[in-house]
Amino acid sequence: GENVEQHPSTLSVQEGDSAVIKCTYSDSASNYFPWYKQELGKGPQLIIDIRSNVGEKKDQRIAVTLNKTAKHFSLHITETQPEDSAVYFCAASRGGTGGFKTIFGAGTRLFVKA
Amino acid sequence: NAGVTQTPKFQVLKTGQSMTLQCAQDMNHNSMYWYRQDPGMGLRLIYYSASEGTTDKGEVPNGYNVSRLNKREFSLRLESAAPSQTSVYFCASRDRGPYPYEQYFGPGTRLTVT
Numbered sequence: 059g060e061n062v063e064q065h066p067s068t069l070s071v072q073e074g075d076s077a078v079i080k081c082t083y084s085d086s087a088s089n090y091f092p093w094y095k096q097e098l099g100k101g102p103q104l105i106i107d108i109r110s111n112v113g114e115k116k117d118q119r120i121a122v123t124l125n126k127t128a129k130h131f132s133l134h135i136t137e138t139q140p141e142d143s144a145v146y147f148c149a150a151s152r153g154g155t156g157g158f159k160t161i162f163g164a165g166t167r168l169f170v171k172a
Numbered sequence: 173n174a175g176v177t178q179t180p181k182f183q184v185l186k187t188g189q190s191m192t193l194q195c196a197q198d199m200n201h202n203s204m205y206w207y208r209q210d211p212g213m214g215l216r217l218i219y220y221s222a223s224e225g226t227t228d229k230g231e232v233p234n235g236y237n238v239s240r241l242n243k244r245e246f247s248l249r250l251e252s253a254a255p256s257q258t259s260v261y262f263c264a265s266r267d268r269g270p271y272p273y274e275q276y277f278g279p280g281t282r283l284t285v286t
Contacts, residue, residue, distance in 0.1 A: 059231075067212070090273050101176070101262050101277030102215070147214055151273060159230070160275065162214035 060085040062150050064163025071138050072171050079166045081148035082130040088150040091124060091131050092160070096145045105146075106133070138170045174198055176278035178263050184284045185253045193248040193281050195263030202268040204246035205230075205275065206238060208259040215262065221246055223268070253285045 064081045071077050083091075089110040094102035108115045108122045108131065115122050119138075124131040135142055145167050151160040176197045185191055197204065202223045207215040207230075217230030221240040235257060237249045246265075250257060260282050264275040 062214075064214075092274065094277075099279075101264075101279050103277065104274045107274065159217060159220065162216075164212055164214040 060088075060150070060161050062148060062161050062163040064148050064166060066166060067164065068167045068169075070169040070171065073138060073140060075138055077133075077135045077138050077142070077168055077170075079133045079146055079148065079168075080130060081132070081150075081163050082128075083150035083161070084129070085150060085152065085161070086129065087152050088161075090151040091122070092149050092151070093120075093122060093133050094147045094149065094162075096147065096165075098144075102147055135168075138168075140170050140172050143168055143170045176263055176265055176276050178261075178278040178281050180281060181279070182282050184286065185250075186286055187254060189253050190249070190251050191253065191283075192250075193261055193263075193283075194245070195247065195278060196245045197263075197265040197276070198244065199265060199267070199276065200243070201265035201276070202243070203266045204240065205264040205266070206236075206246070206248045207262045207264065208232065209262060209280075210259050218248065218261075250283075253283075255285045257283065258285045259283060 062083045092107040095105045096102040119136045121134045145165045148163040149160045179194045205220040206218040219238040221227045224243045239247045260280050262280050263278040266275045
């Protein structure tokens with residue numbers, strides 16, 4: 059079946075450094091790739107997303123890149139801050155209709171040390 | 173505007189007991205989803221409802237049933253709980269239509285089956 063692999067499972071960085079999380083997907087029909095941030099005791103919340111017709115998207119300190127040929131996409135966080143500490147999930151989706159489904163990666167726990 | 177709400181927040185069941193997890197959204201979304209989250213496994217789809225009156229199985233439906241009561245509410249039922257169903261359960265909703273395909277998550281229900 060379809061799956062999404064996410065690496066690393068844990069990432070520790072110093073405040074101000076950059077953090078990169080990488081994902082690969084298997085379903086070539088996937089056309090939407092969201093990234094979610096989950097803080098302790100809360101539900102996941104969307105932080106950035108990218109569609110399959112776009113190679114890169116940036117929103118302030120966060121950027122996502124997509125390589126459709128290689129079926130991988132990455133999250134880049136620059137100038138990390140302690141409040142960036144959380145679990146991050148990548149996901150791959152077939153979009154556009156009511157039958158829309160999302161496959162999630164296993165998550166990356168990011169620690170930002172002050 | 174509360175978004176997606178879930179009840180209860182915590183529950184402990186004995187093996188064989190039944191219970192229903194409740195979910196409601198006030199965003200007039202068409203699609204609703206139930207996920208379970210286990211350590212190291214990300215979020216896995218249990219059931220989803222593309223629109224009022226329809227439900228479909230996800231990746232891990234065994235041992236669960238769902239009801240789309242109306243457009244706002246989508247409940248998940250465990251008829252005979254098993255220890256393997258110990259997990260954190262998230263409900264999500266999404267509007268049908270053009271980009272973005274963001275899913276909005278509730279705060280979760282932490283279920284322990286002893």
